[in-house]
Amino acid sequence: MSEVSYREASRVFAGSPPVRAVDKLDLEIADGEFLVLVGPSGSGKSTALRMLAGLEDVDEGSINIGGRDVTSVPPKDRDIAMVFQSYALYPHMTVAENMAFALKLKRVPKAEISTRVAEAARLLDLTPYLDRRPRALSGGQRQRVAMGRAIVREPAVFLMDEPLSNLDAKLRVETRANITALQTRLGTTTIYVTHDQVEAMTMGHRVAVLRDGLLQQCATPRELYDRPINTFVAGFIGSPGMNLVIAQLTADGVSLDGLPVPLPRTTLEAAKSASLSEVRLGVRPEALHLVGEGEPALNLKVELVEELGADAFVYGEVPIHNTPTRIIVRTTGAEAPAFGQTVRVGLRTPARLHVFDPTEGNRLPD
Known part of the structure; x- marks a missing residue:
C-alpha cells in the first residue's frame, strides 16, 4: 500500500x-x-x-x-x-x-x-x-x-x-x-x-x-x-472566477439594486443567527444571462468581451448600492454585445448561488 x-x-x-x-x-x-x-x-x-x-x-x-x-x-x-x-x-x-x-x-x-x-x-x-x-x-x-x-x-x-x-x-x-x-x-x-x-x-x-x-x-x-x-x-477555482459582491439582506434573500435574489431559509437563518445585515454573494458567470426589457436586471456597461467561439465572457461594471462592481457574464457567441454597450443582466432560473460571511469569508449553510 x-x-x-x-x-x-x-x-x-x-x-x-x-x-x-x-x-x-x-x-x-x-x-x-x-x-x-x-x-x-x-x-x-x-x-x-x-x-x-x-x-x-x-x-x-x-x-x-x-x-x-x-x-x-x-x-x-x-x-x-x-x-x-x-x-x-x-x-x-x-x-x-x-x-x-x-x-x-x-x-x-x-x-x-x-x-x-x-x-x-x-x-x-x-x-x-x-x-x-x-x-x-x-x-x-x-x-x-x-x-x-x-x-x-x-x-x-x-x-x-x-x-x-x-x-x-x-x-x-x-x-x-x-x-x-x-x-x-x-x-x-x-x-x-x-x-x-x-x-x-x-x-x-x-x-x-x-x-x-x-x-x-x-x-x-x-x-x-x-x-x-x-x-x-x-x-480561485473556476475560469473565469466567481463573481463575489456585497449584498443587503432582505426578508426573503438579498437585493442587488432592485434585482431580488431569493435565498434558502437555512441560509437566511444562519445569517440572522450571526447578526448579519449583509452577505457576500457568489454567482458563477454561467448563472447570469442577458435579459430584455421588463425583467428584473442590473445594467452592465461592457468593458471587455472574450470571444471563445460558441461562448463569450462579458466583463463590465454594474452599480450595486452606488458602488461600481465588476462582474463577468457567460453568454453565447451570437449574443455577445459590443465594447461600451450597456446591457441588462439577470439571474438564470434556477441559479446556483453561494453565500459567504462578508467578514470571515466562510460559507453559510445552503
Whole structure:
C-alpha cells in the first residue's frame, strides 16, 4: 500500500517573524490516488511536495508513506520518484541511457533494466526515440523522457512539480491528458503541484487548495466548484472566477439594486443567527444571462468581451448600492454585445448561488 499522510506537518523558515511556509498540514492521500496541490505563488504547495520528497525539513509534525514514518528518512530511501519543472536530462546520454541511469546506480541487472526501459518507452510512445539525445527532441518529448525516468524506478509514489510549465498551451493540454491516462493505467499514488487551477480541475481525483501555507479545502473538482468552503476557494477555482459582491439582506434573500435574489431559509437563518445585515454573494458567470426589457436586471456597461467561439465572457461594471462592481457574464457567441454597450443582466432560473460571511469569508449553510 502506498498511501501518504501529512500529520500537522509544518515547514518554518527563520526570520522576524518566522515564515510558516507550510502550516500544520493535515492531509491523507489514498493508495493509487491522483491528488493535485494547487494555489497561487507562495501558497506552500511546492514546499509541501519537497517535504514529502525529503528535500525540505519537516520542522513540526510528521509525514508517512505506506504507513511508515519517513520524516527523518533520506530522500533516496523514501521510494519516491520526482518529475521537475525542468527536465534535468543528461545531454550526453541517449533517451534510453537517461531512463536507465537511476537503475544502473542501484545495480539492477541489465536484462531487467532493458525490460523496464522498453516498457516505459512503450507507455510513453518513446520507442522510436530511444537512441536520440535530448537536443534532438521536442519539449513534450523531453518531458516524457523525464516521466519515463521516474516510471522505470517503479516507485511507491510519483511527485510532480509543475511538470508542464515549460510547454506551450496546446502541448500542455495534450500532455496533461497523457499524464492522467498513464496514472490511471499504472495506479501509482501521485501528488502533482500546479498553480494552474484549470490543470488541477482536469487532472486530479481530489484537489487540495493552499493559501499562505494553510490548507483551505481538499475535495473533488466538482465539490470545489459547487461548494467552495470560503471566498478564497470560490474566487480561485473556476475560469473565469466567481463573481463575489456585497449584498443587503432582505426578508426573503438579498437585493442587488432592485434585482431580488431569493435565498434558502437555512441560509437566511444562519445569517440572522450571526447578526448579519449583509452577505457576500457568489454567482458563477454561467448563472447570469442577458435579459430584455421588463425583467428584473442590473445594467452592465461592457468593458471587455472574450470571444471563445460558441461562448463569450462579458466583463463590465454594474452599480450595486452606488458602488461600481465588476462582474463577468457567460453568454453565447451570437449574443455577445459590443465594447461600451450597456446591457441588462439577470439571474438564470434556477441559479446556483453561494453565500459567504462578508467578514470571515466562510460559507453559510445552503
